[in-house]
Structures are given as C-alpha cells and as structure tokens.
Amino acid sequence: MRIGTLKETYIADAALFDSRTQKVWLAVGAALLVLFPFMASDYWLYLACLVSINVASATGLNILTGYTGLVSLGQAAFMGLGAYTVAVLETKVGTPFVLNLLAGGFVAMLGGIVVGIPSLRVKGLYLAIATIAASFIAHFIFANWKFTGGTGGLSVPPAKLLGMALDTSFRLYWLIVPVTILMLLGAANLFRTRVGRAFIAIRDRDISAEVLGIPLLRYKLLSFGLSSFYAGVAGGLWAYFFRVVTPESFPLLMSIFFLAAIIVGGMGSILGGILGAVFMTMVPELLKLVVDLMPGGSELTVFLSPVRTVIFGLLIIGFLVFEPHGLAEVWRRVRRFFHLWPFRN
C-alpha cells in the first residue's frame, strides 16, 4: 500500500520517476522488452516494431496538440518527409543509418516549422486545415519529383549495423524500440524544462503566456519543429521497416490515425500517446484474433470482417463518450485504486 510520497528536495520533486515502486516496474518493463524478441513469433515482433514507430509519431503529435494546443493534420506528411529523406540518403548517398534518421528528423523539422508559420494567426480547426495543405503539397512533391522516384517510389536497402543488415523484425526491433524509448524519455524530460512549461502555458491560454513573456511565434514554431522531428524520425524508421516508400504510403488518413491515437490515449500525457498508439494499432489485430477463434471458416471471416471494423469504430466512440480524458486517465484511476486499497475502492 502506498498512500503518499515524501519529497524533501526540489530535485526529488522534479524527478522523472518519483517512487521506488515506479522504478521497479520500469525495470520489469525494460526486462520484458529485452526478453520479448526471444520469446515472440515473427508476427508479434512485427507488431511490436509497428507499434513502436506509431508510438514515436503519436508522441510527437502529442507535444504539438496535447501539450501546446495546436491541432495538426500533417503528421503523416512529416513522416513522409523523414521517410523519403532516409530513402534518398540510403539509396543515393549511402550514409550510415543513424545519420540518415537524424537527417530525416531535421528535414521534417524544417517542413514543420514552415507549416507552423500560420499558427500565430490561426488556431483550432483553421490550423488543422492549414496543416492538411502540408499533406497535399508533400504528396505532390513525392509523386512528381524524379528524385523521389515518382509514383513508383523508392526501394530502401536495409539499415546496416557493423556490416549486419537489419532486415528481419528481430533485428529491426533492436533499432526501432531503443530509438522510440529515447524519444519518449526526451519528450518526458521536455516538460520538466522551461521550453515544455512554455508549451503548456501556450496551450492553457496563449494571450496570458505572451503577457508572461513567452514569445509565441518562437515557441509555437519550436513545438511544430519538435513534433515534426519526431514524425521525421518515425518516418525514417518506417522506411527501414517497410523498405519501400511511395507517395501513397503516407495518406491523410494516417494523420487522422495519429490524432485519434492521442485523443483515445489522452492528450497532454506521454503515457496517453503510448497507450493511444498501442490501442489504435493493436485493437484491430486483437479483434482479428477473436474472429479467428470463432468456428465457421473463411465464410464467417467474410461476414465478420466488416463487423470487426464497426466494433473498432464503436470502441473509439465509446472511449470518447465514457472516458474523454483517454486511456491514460483509466490507467491513473487503476493506479489510484491500488494506492488507496484497501481503504477506498
């Protein structure tokens, strides 16, 4: 039972992980992540990598939308920028994958800053529509520029580490998951800094933030830049994971997917981004497993496949209606229950 945490110093108060219980569980989680590839089948490894890429991108969007309050529907376009940068560098220059991923992040960051310029004038739905333009412009460039391979796209050679090609889900897991964890730690730390606090102040009331001395343009653009950097790196990982990048790889629907992920997971919470991405990626797969368990063969699969899509949609609506603060709030309530148990439940 844990009913409170005594903090005696400012450092303890600002610590990222503030209790021993939390640290123990994180260590258990880390051990499970290390053991997972040795126990899981190729299918589950594939899903773990896919979830991990989606978590990275959703976390980026959460910085922008959840923490800074700027709605964006351009996340897929920024992922595309990162993916194409990696693909072009890998195929035409042959630089190491770490450099390519960073370059992907920075190119997307530049794209994000340009797209973020209208954010000083417009907010909410208006900004969302402005960011949709990024998707169209990016798609046009990808499809029509010979350098990007036109509509056929580019095939990406596998990332290489010390001469070993990272061409299986098992090997890619050791690239994708650590990069995502680093990005998550980066995001979590961001909100303990002056910059992160400024983002939150802008979200809560931008005019007040400016009165307090926060330069809105600089911080809004910085938020766009950081969010896009995350998308760019996620896109780079995506390129190494799927090994083919085409203009149709990053549709507008993908941006909506990430927006839905942070809403379902919980906006303005790192855990929310993780849980949302896991939910949006895994629930359709888990629903498939449920369908598979039912007797009736392929005829039933034909009938149940659309039903599965409907159930997924209803689940999203259900979350928005019954838990508007997302899965992160459900998790907080579960934790609170165990903290207070058996005194109150």
Place this chain on the structure above:
Amino acid sequence: MDTPHTSLQRRSLLAAAAGAVALTHPLSVLAQGAEEIVIGGSIPLTGVFAFAGVGINAGMGDYVKMLNDAGGIKGRKVKYVPEDTGYKVDVSVAAFKKITSQNKVNLYYGDSTGFSKTINPELDRNGNILMAGASFATELNDPKKYPNQFLVGPDYTEMFGILLKHIAKEKPGAKVAFVYSDSEFGRDPIESSEAMAKQLGLSVPIKIMTPAGSVDVSTEVIKLRRAAPDYTIFHGYILAPIPEFITQGKQQGMTSKWMGTFWTMDSSTVMKMGEAADGFMGVMPYRYYYDTEKAPMLEKIRALRPEYQSTAYIQGFLAAMLFTEAAKRTLDAGKPLDGKNLKAALNSIKDFDTGGLIGVPITISGNSIPVGRVYRADMKAQKMVAASDWIKL
C-alpha cells in the same frame, strides 16, 4: 490464506499469462500436418477494395475445396489461410507475418502493388514462398527484380497493348486518348503505352490525368472533345469518373469508343454505368461467368455457385489453379516446395489448358500471362460480349 478476492486475481493473471503465451507461441505450427500444402492470403475483405477481395477469397477457397475433394495434390491436402487486410499495406504485412508464423506457407496471395513491393525483400530472404496477387503492376513483371512473384494475367502495359493491337486492327492510324488517375495504379502503363501506340501506327493526341474517383470532370471532357479521339482508354479507376466522362462526352457529340482495363471490366461494374455505357469496351484476361463458349471449369463453377461470380472470383480461382499446378509439377519432379522450384515449375507451364477460364492455352515464360480479349457491354442483354478473338502479345 488467500482471500477469495486475491485468489481470483491470481487465477485471472495466470489465465492472462497462459493466453499471452499461447498467442506468442504459435502451437498451430506443431499441429499442422507435415504433408499439407499451404496457400496464405492477404485478402481485402473490408475497405475500398473489398468488392474484389470477397470474390478473390471465394474463388481461391472454391478451387482449393474442389482440389481437396478430388484427393489433393499427390495425396497431399491443400490448406487455404486467408486474412483480412482492409487494403492497407501495414495490415497486409501483419497478415503475412501472422500466417507465415503459424503455418509453413508455400504459396501466398497478396492484395496490392504496395504489398507486393514491400514484401518482396522478405520473399527473397525467406526463399520458401511463391507469390501472386491482385496487382497487375508493370513493375512486378520483372523476373529478375521479383523472382518469387507472378501476375495472374497481363500487366497493365500489356493490357494497353492488347487494346492498342485491337484498335490498330480495327481502325489503322486511329487517334487514342489516355485518361488515367493520378496514382501509381493510374500512371503505371501510360508512358510505355504511348510508345507502343506509335509503334502500331496509332497517335495519342491527348493524355488526361484526374484525381482517382473524381466527379466533376467537365473541363477535362472539353479538352477531350477538342482532341476528338477515335478511342478513349480509361485506366486507374474502378468506376468514377468514367460514367461522367462518357455521359458528358456523348452529350457534346463525341464519337469516341470508350475502353477500360481489368478492374473496371467486371460485368457488375460496367452495368452500373447505365445506358450511357452501351458499347463500352475493355480488356479482360478471363472469360465471364456467363460465357457460353465451351469451358468445363466455368461449368463446374456455375454448378457450385448458381449466382453470378465476378471476374475477381475467376482471378482468385485461376491463381489457386496455377499455384497448385506449380506445386504439382514441383512434387512430380521430386523437388522440395521452395520459392525457386515453384517458380521454375510455374515457368515450365506451356500451352496449359485452364478449363476455359482463359480461352486459349497459356504459357508463362516470365512473370505474367500476356493474353486477353476485348469485350463489349451489351446493355440490353446486361452482359459483356466478346468483341475480339483472344490476343496474345
């Protein structure tokens, strides 16, 4: 002593852990009979391509059932394992990973060009699987780049080639317009087909690209009318905006003949275009369900399923037939069922009788089956009727 509450929790945890272990460890691999030949399938049963996926799934399933009822392949049963993909590449790859994790897959059916390209490095690495799919992308018709894949018909450039050959024969020196969607699918055959048209003595006065599924095409129709083509070939669409083009073109006095490629050419799709599409023509690599010419396999299909089956069904059915023929030839040669041997066996197919699904004997020397026929819509009879003989490239 445990309270009932905690013991229940412990039991639930144990059950959850057991479930997780069962999911991560595909026991079904162990349960699978060693003699089974497995066809996996990433099939779009939902999403924008579901209209085709349902047919493909039924066709594959029916052929496998027929084959198994007749004793399988050299006494070995064939197992068909489909999975819905929603026509999304990431979901399709997940389906591939899932099916191949749980079964020793020999043959696989993919749902899109994107998937075929994405999974190709995995097929090369794995080396155990021969794959075909719903895509007819020209890029896939390259045995060097895609050594473990094939197309169940002509590629899109070859489809244009069949139409252009027909046009060159029907009206030498004709003007042919290309109208295509702004997508990989749409742009695929345009450049190479323009060159082929010139070789055949035809001219291409105009090429029009529109967004896929666009509705307002009035300005494009005006451009098309000015070019006054004798034939207009649509590609990269299923239905929209083809009916709009034809209706407005006819209203503006155009005399062009209108044509389409495979995914537009299912009987039910063409009939949805209404009266305006009377005489609409296009290339079809297979016979239609209701064709009256001699086709024992179509008769079997009609006996099994009395209602109309789409051309996607025939495509799925033929894919399963060719898959299993390749497996049979590989086993006959006493070779193991791996990607290389299966592809070599497929390429040994010469003058093969498909039971009338394709009207002429077929030969698969590379990655495609470059044969097809021009059909024309007869709106009164609500049927597609043959407008040419079978054309081989």
